[in-house]
Amino acid sequence: xxxxxxxxxxxxxxxxxxxxxxxxxxxxxxxxxxxxxxxxxxxxxxxxxxxxxxxxxxxxxxxxxxxxxxxxxxxxxxxxxxxxxxxxxxxxxxxxxxxxxxxxxxxxxxxxxxxxxxxxxxxxxxxxxxxxxxxxxxxxxxxxxxxxxxxxxxxxxxxxxxxxxxxxxxxxxxxxxxxxxxxxxxxxxxxxxxxxxxxxxxxxxxxxxxxxxxxxxxxxxxxxxxxxxxxxxxxxxxxxxxxxxxxxxxxxxxxxxxxxxxxxxxxxxxxxxxxxxxxxxxxxxxxxxxxxxxxxxxxxxxxxxxxxxxxxxxxxxxxxxxxxxxxxxxxxxxxxxx
Amino acid sequence: xxxxxxxxxxxxxxxxxxxxxxxxxxxxxxxxxxxxxxxxxxxxxxxxxxxxxxxxxxxxxxxxxxxxxxxxxxxxxxxxxxxxxxxxxxxxxxxxxxxxxxxxxxxxxxxxxxxxxxxxxxxxxxxxxxxxxxxxxxxxxxxxxxxxxxxxxxxxxxxxxxxxxxxxxxxxxxxxxxxxxxxxxxxxxxxxxxxxxxxxxxxxxxxxxxxxxxxxxxxxxxxxxxxxxxxxxxxxxxxxxxxxxxxxxxxxxxxxxxxxxxxxxxxxxxxxxxxxxxxxxxxxxxxxxxxxxxxxxxxxx
Numbered sequence: 001x002x003x004x005x006x007x008x009x010x011x012x013x014x015x016x017x018x019x020x021x022x023x024x025x026x027x028x029x030x031x032x033x034x035x036x037x038x039x040x041x042x043x044x045x046x047x048x049x050x051x052x053x054x055x056x057x058x059x060x061x062x063x064x065x066x067x068x069x070x071x072x073x074x075x076x077x078x079x080x081x082x083x084x085x086x087x088x089x090x091x092x093x094x095x096x097x098x099x100x101x102x103x104x105x106x107x108x109x110x111x112x113x114x115x116x117x118x119x120x121x122x123x124x125x126x127x128x129x130x131x132x133x134x135x136x137x138x139x140x141x142x143x144x145x146x147x148x149x150x151x152x153x154x155x156x157x158x159x160x161x162x163x164x165x166x167x168x169x170x171x172x173x174x175x176x177x178x179x180x181x182x183x184x185x186x187x188x189x190x191x192x193x194x195x196x197x198x199x200x201x202x203x204x205x206x207x208x209x210x211x212x213x214x215x216x217x218x219x220x221x222x223x224x225x226x227x228x229x230x231x232x233x234x235x236x237x238x239x240x241x242x243x244x245x246x247x248x249x250x251x252x253x254x255x256x257x258x259x260x261x262x263x264x265x266x267x268x269x270x271x272x273x274x275x276x277x278x279x280x281x282x283x284x285x286x287x288x289x290x291x292x293x294x295x296x297x298x299x300x301x302x303x304x305x306x307x308x309x310x311x312x313x314x315x316x317x318x319x320x321x322x323x324x325x326x327x328x329x330x331x332x333x334x335x336x337x338x
Numbered sequence: 339x340x341x342x343x344x345x346x347x348x349x350x351x352x353x354x355x356x357x358x359x360x361x362x363x364x365x366x367x368x369x370x371x372x373x374x375x376x377x378x379x380x381x382x383x384x385x386x387x388x389x390x391x392x393x394x395x396x397x398x399x400x401x402x403x404x405x406x407x408x409x410x411x412x413x414x415x416x417x418x419x420x421x422x423x424x425x426x427x428x429x430x431x432x433x434x435x436x437x438x439x440x441x442x443x444x445x446x447x448x449x450x451x452x453x454x455x456x457x458x459x460x461x462x463x464x465x466x467x468x469x470x471x472x473x474x475x476x477x478x479x480x481x482x483x484x485x486x487x488x489x490x491x492x493x494x495x496x497x498x499x500x501x502x503x504x505x506x507x508x509x510x511x512x513x514x515x516x517x518x519x520x521x522x523x524x525x526x527x528x529x530x531x532x533x534x535x536x537x538x539x540x541x542x543x544x545x546x547x548x549x550x551x552x553x554x555x556x557x558x559x560x561x562x563x564x565x566x567x568x569x570x571x572x573x574x575x576x577x578x579x580x581x582x583x584x585x586x587x588x589x590x591x592x593x594x595x596x597x598x599x600x601x602x603x604x605x606x607x608x609x610x611x612x613x614x615x616x617x618x619x620x621x622x623x624x625x626x627x628x629x630x631x632x633x634x635x636x637x638x639x
Contacts, residue, residue, distance in 0.1 A: 034441060041438075042455045045525055049462075110361040117358025121351050129359060132366050138624065139370065140586040142596055143613040146606055147373035147380065189365020199362065224354045249461050313462055320461050324454055327461070331530055332537030 115202025136196035242330030439535035459526035
């Protein structure tokens, strides 16, 4: 059978004047190079994760052994247990999940409304307001942090330096520093972490929906709100899910906003804060045991930090595996007709 | 009659539009405009954070800016490094992600897996994770160890030195070598760009390529004459996204300097001035680039 094919292949090759063989070889080389490149780059991306995984399995002694590079000589679950302890066990996870869900819901709801407004309505100064959305995306969060903190210490509506409704009534502003509600208000106003991006994504989605959908609804006697609520919202559900997931996932690892809104002294409330304060916590505990001035070896603190990072990444990896399509498709939809 | 009705409709639409974007307007004014304005004000003042009555501001004019540019020894060099890195990274990320998108657009086994891996950094390497990654001294130490062990027989180093001996092309090769050394940073920063390019590539209809092929176009020609113009608008989107993403990354030296000035020295005025200088420069770059590129972008429909 194979021989038969071989004969015909060489026969055909001879007839084509060697073209077929050259083409096959060229294709093979191309495929081979592509495979090498792709596998190499995949490894490059996964390498830090794999590395973290391998050192989270090492007994402490292996860290100082120069002959141990990737595969631990003495397996141990001790690093996982310790880093779990210094991370604060389940507490930061639950806090982050709870806050993350509320934050993501608020962001998705407000950004869907705003995105729909931008996609389908004509109103004066529309371009100006959309430029403001872009500004929201572009301004680095660090620029805003100080004034935001000051603003929150004595918050009021509308909030310009002690002038506002609350000052009129009670003569005092609200102290919102370190309160969850503060960040919820910010998110409901689309100004939370990457809020501008979600507006952009939702707008892009609604722009791609056919206009006939709404026209038909108006003809059938829907008003503007019911059209949005009953006709367009169900269709937007996949995009909303994507925004929700992005919001949750990015919130999970965001350090800047967590630091401003959710760090209360030494109480590391969220995952991001717990990770930031992990090494400090560990040093503190070790000083208690070994006396003042004891410094945890860098290798050891790195091990604990890597292990803790790995632990906090597990939920994200799970979400990603389950909802990979939703992440990728939302981005690819919003890229079209930029 | 009909005209009046149409005007009513337009007015109703305008009101409805404003109602829909109301959350954004409120949020924008309260949490972006006011903080931005007060940060601008702060940059011209000396803020006393430890006073009895909370914060007190003293107007000192341009003194903070003077300090940023002429007194602080770290700011200007860090800013220049940041801009230089941007000039290095942004084209690198664009070319890399475009190249990867072209590769991933082809048909091969395990394509879904590879795509999933390339998108993974978007999820995992955001926020504080990037900072943790670069601070990983253990990893860095091991890299040094590996390099030391293999340096005597390194092909890449020999190649590098051969390439760098040529005088004319020196700068260019240095640029390429810098890029190759940073390939990890580039790869983890280009997840979203790859997806956007990929979706752009998939919107080009295959019949265009067929027509071009019948007319006798080679693959090379049809790349420059079809693919490139068709995705030029997407290049613009990606360029802006990449610059913004790069500049707002919290682990650059410049950002660390700004954060440290705030959290270690409590110098609010100086911090505000530093952020404003940086912010204005980014906006300037974005404005100029998008102005130039918009003229060159080709829109099919």
